[in-house]
Amino acid sequence: MATAVRVAVRSVKDNMAASKKPKIENPASLLSPQAMGGIVAGEGFDFQTRYAACHLPIWLLDGLHQLFFEGTGDIDVRFLKDGLSTRVHIQVKDNEVTLGEFKKVIKHFQVLDSGLPAGTYKRFTLACPSLVAKIRSIETGLARLKGASPFYDDIPGALSPTKDDFIARLNSIGLGDLADFICDKVSIEIGYGDLCHEDRAIELFVARLQNHPEYAGKLRAMVQPAFAEITRAIASNRGKTLERTVIDGILRAAVLKSLVPEHGVTLWIHNWTQESFDPPADYILDWSSHFERATRKVPPEKIWNEELLPQLAALKKTILAHKKERLIRFRGKSTLSTGVALGAAFPTVGGWIFEIPQPPMIDPWRSDATATEAYELAVETIDGDLEGQELVLGLNIKGDGRGDVMRFIESTGKRPRIFAFMSPPSQGAQSIAGAGDAMAFSIAVRDRLGKLLKIHQIRKTRLFFYGPFALATFLGQQLTSVGEVQLFEYQDPGYVPSCTLRT
Numbered sequence: 001m002a003t004a005v006r007v008a009v010r011s012v013k014d015n016m017a018a019s020k021k022p023k024i025e026n027p028a029s030l031l032s033p034q035a036m037g038g039i040v041a042g043e044g045f046d047f048q049t050r051y052a053a054c055h056l057p058i059w060l061l062d063g064l065h066q067l068f069f070e071g072t073g074d075i076d077v078r079f080l081k082d083g084l085s086t087r088v089h090i091q092v093k094d095n096e097v098t099l100g101e102f103k104k105v106i107k108h109f110q111v112l113d114s115g116l117p118a119g120t121y122k123r124f125t126l127a128c129p130s131l132v133a134k135i136r137s138i139e140t141g142l143a144r145l146k147g148a149s150p151f152y153d154d155i156p157g158a159l160s161p162t163k164d165d166f167i168a169r170l171n172s173i174g175l176g177d178l179a180d181f182i183c184d185k186v187s188i189e190i191g192y193g194d195l196c197h198e199d200r201a202i203e204l205f206v207a208r209l210q211n212h213p214e215y216a217g218k219l220r221a222m223v224q225p226a227f228a229e230i231t232r233a234i235a236s237n238r239g240k241t242l243e244r245t246v247i248d249g250i251l252r253a254a255v256l257k258s259l260v261p262e263h264g265v266t267l268w269i270h271n272w273t274q275e276s277f278d279p280p281a282d283y284i285l286d287w288s289s290h291f292e293r294a295t296r297k298v299p300p301e302k303i304w305n306e307e308l309l310p311q312l313a314a315l316k317k318t319i320l321a322h323k324k325e326r327l328i329r330f331r332g333k334s335t336l337s338t339g340v341a342l343g344a345a346f347p348t349v350g351g352w353i354f355e356i357p358q359p360p361m362i363d364p365w366r367s368d369a370t371a372t373e374a375y376e377l378a379v380e381t382i383d384g385d386l387e388g389q390e391l392v393l394g395l396n397i398k399g400d401g402r403g404d405v406m407r408f409i410e411s412t413g414k415r416p417r418i419f420a421f422m423s424p425p426s427q428g429a430q431s432i433a434g435a436g437d438a439m440a441f442s443i444a445v446r447d448r449l450g451k452l453l454k455i456h457q458i459r460k461t462r463l464f465f466y467g468p469f470a471l472a473t474f475l476g477q478q479l480t481s482v483g484e485v486q487l488f489e490y491q492d493p494g495y496v497p498s499c500t501l502r503t
Contacts (some may be wrong), residue, residue, distance in 0.1 A: 047072050047094035050201040051127060051192060053231045056247065057208035067247065070238040072391040086122040093128040094196060099173060102126070103136050110181050124186050130195035135173060139188045141166040146187070199370060202227050209251070218255060221363065226254035264327030264355070265319060269334050269342070277331035283319070285311055291335070298489045299334055308338075326351045329364075336465050336472045337487045337498035343367075343476020344485075344501045352477065356470040361434065365470040367477055369435035377444040379420045381452070387495035388417035390460045391452060394477075396423040396443065397431055397467030405464045408488075408495045417456055422448065438471045446478040459483040464495065479503050 052067065052075050059067075063081035075090040089112065091105050107125035112441060131139055145159065145166055152158035167179045175182065194200035196464040205227045209215050215223055229250050233242065268281040287308055290299040299308065328346060346352035354367045384392070394405045402421050409415065422445055424431040432438050449461065463485050465472055482503050488495040 015427075047195055048092040049231050050195045050198070051075070051090075051092045052234050053206065053227060054195065054201055054204045056230060057205070057212050060212060060247070064247070065244050067071040067234070067244075068240075069234050069242065072493060077165045079252065087120060088123045088125060089121050090125045090127055090295065092192075093126070095128065096130045096132060097126070097128045097135070097220060098132050098299075099134050102131065102138075103173065103175060104399050106175060106178060106182065106186065109186060110178055113181065113185065120312060121185070125189060126186070127189040127192055129196070130190055131188075137169055138173065139190060141169055142186070143190060145183065197373075199373070205230075215251075215255065222255050225257060226251050262323045262327060264329050264353075265313075265323055266329045266331065269330070269332040269338060271332065271334040271338055273333055275333065275488040279329065279331075281331070282323075283315060287311075287338075296491060297497055298337070298496065299486070299498050301499070302338070304341075309341060309345075309499055309501075312341060316345055327353045327355060329355045329471070331357070334469065335489055335498070336467075336469060337489050338486055339469045339472030340463070340465065340476035340479070341499050341501065343473040344479055344503065346477065347480050348477040349480055352478070353471075354473050356473060358468055358470040365435035365438055365474075367439065367474045369437070369439050371439040371443055372436040375437070375439075375440035375444055376425050377441065377448060378423045378425060379448055382419040382421075384417050384419055385415040386417065388415050389458065390414075390416040391449075391456065391458045391461055392416040392419045392462045392464070393449060394419070394421040394464045394466060395443075396427055398429060398472065399427055399466060401466045404490070404494070409462075411494065416462065418452065420449070420452055432468060432471055435470075435474075438468075438474050441471065442475045442478045445475060446480075446482070449482055452481060460486065462488065464488050466490075476501075 025277075049069075051070060056067075059077055059079070063079045064077060065080035066078040068076035074092045077088045077090070079086045079088070082213050091108070093101065097105075105126050113121060113124065141162075145162055148159060148162065154389070163183065166183070167176060170176045170179050170182065194204065202224060206220055206223050209223050209226065210218065210220070213359060222270070230247070233246070233250050235422070265282045266275060266279050267283050267285070269285045270288040271291045272288070274286065274288050290303055290308070330342070334342075343354065346354070348367065352367075355364045356366075360366045371490075374409065392405065392409055394401055396402065401424075405421075406419070409419075424437070424441060453459070453461070460483055465475070465487070479501065485501040485503060487498045487501065489498045489503070
């Protein structure tokens with residue numbers, strides 16, 4: 001059935017009448033262009049949203065009663081303490097504020113204050129990452145004046161010389177006529193550059209919320225989800241009053257939600273030992289009969305490729321057939337080759353997530369962690385034999401294994417076309433600080449390896465890994481569409497081949 005469409009046609013006369021609607025001139029009106037600007041703009045105000053979210057824990061302690069986001073401007077906060085109601089108006093800028101912007105904001109504050117009943121707002125605040133050099137003395141002078149006021153409140157005139165000097169600074173930028181208003185009601189907050197970055201804003205929010213008595217005893221992982229919920233609530237309530245009861249409810253619900261265990265499957269793989277772990281296993285692969293802990297002997301290639309890898313493939317089919325969960329909680333004491341092979345069997349592109357303990361870290365590492373930004377992968381390439389058909393890749397995380405790898409390759413008499421050694425910015429036991437670094441390293445290695453293979457027209461890589469087990473698994477998850485990868489295990493005084501992955 002066709003859908004009827006009604007088109008409204010306006011006459012020239014109608015349009016002229018519409019254009020003659022009275023303009024609203026009073027900036028204090030909530031319908032003024034200044035007040036409506038943020039609501040109309042909508043997107044692009046992530047910085048302001050993060051500012052509000054990160055300050056909520058502080059405002060709650062100060063008696064927050066209502067939050068009015070994009071009301072008369074950027075942020076309005078109403079406090080209720082001991083029966084006394086006060087309001088604060090905040091303009092948030094995500095850039096270094098220029099002299100012109102500064103004067104415009106201050107004048108808007110004064111117009112807003114004079115356009116409302118006396119005492120409506122207790123304070124007007126400008127918050128930004130920084131100020132241009134010409135007005136930094138204004139911020140420092142105002143902070144100095146306000147900071148000293150409580151100490152000299154019993155001695156009239158003690159701060160007169162300081163105030164006179166501050167007024168002189170205001171005169172120099174054309175704001176001397178607003179000196180009393182600025183001294184009485186304006187504050188300037190700088191240093192919020194971190195709020196341009198989501199991860200740093202989360203860290204600030206979590207730290208501040210954990211100072212709140214209700215959340216002081218909660219772990220970081222329990223508190224962090226509240227950031228996303230509260231920023232979403234603030235952004236979706238532009239131009240509306242957000243009550244404290246609603247804010248409290250959002251925070252409590254987000255924290256309580258984290259107490260509900262995330263559904264997943266638990267997998268134990270035994271290599272060196274047969275042990276019991278917590279949580280109990282949903283699936284167990286017992287390969288211990290193929291490993292000798294005393295001699296660190298690992299299975300021959302044939303066992304790896306014809307028995308162990310097929311068991312991983314079969315396990316994946318079983319989980320897919322019987323489980324909806326894609327989170328795998330791994331437990332076991334296993335070789336690095338097992339870690340890489342495990343990750344390759346359950347790759348990131350399939351939606352699989354691993355949670356793996358990585359001592360001495362307290363919290364397990366997860367492969368859905370946000371990768372560290374601007375990660376600097378150190379890469380060294382060494383020419384091999386032009387007739388070589390392979391790439392030798394050494395991943396040096398805990399230390400420098402170049403010498404051992406080069407000697408082993410020379411002993412085989414099979415030189416590659418090129419050697420590549422990749423490592424974090426620094427090597428050592430703490431070179432991978434957490435799951436974020438692990439993810440960044442894995443992704444960077446995959447990308448660089450792919451480029452090298454393409455440039456040199458190579459389809460096979462011999463991989464030597466010297467790093468933590470969880471990182472080995474995360475790396476395996478990223479190794480898709482990079483051809484054939486032959487893994488090796490260190491066996492003093494050299495290496496032995498383990499499994500071959502066909503990605």
